Amino acid sequence: MKMFFLGLTASLLSFSLLAGDVTSWQGHYERYHDSHIDADYAEITLVKLDSNKYTLSGMATWVGNPVTGQINMGEIEGAVTLKGNQMHYDVDGCTLQIVLGSNSLSVSKDNGCGGLNVSFNGQYLKTEPNK
Structure with missing residues (x-):
């Protein structure tokens, strides 16, 4: 009888840890390059709607020449479905x-979402949102 309860407890613990990882994907992420915030800043926020649905919003920039004001910006917003x-x-x-890690996102295959020279591609780390 003890083995059954031990197995059931381990299964429930594993399930709760997995569920905890899924809900932890909600949050604010900033793009990093070489362990620093990317000079062409980008951020993405995920808000959980239900078990596999999120709203995604984000902003990215491309800095050509900040002295002359040559900075382009793009925004995204919409619903996404989590699969794995x-x-x-x-x-x-x-x-x-978008591929999700424990406290990170990897974004690829941007087909020009942000506009001229702006891209959301890259590695993002979970951070606290700017106040």
């Missing part, structure tokens, strides 16, 4: 592939 540890963003022809 991945999300595919597709709103008005703007698409992104």
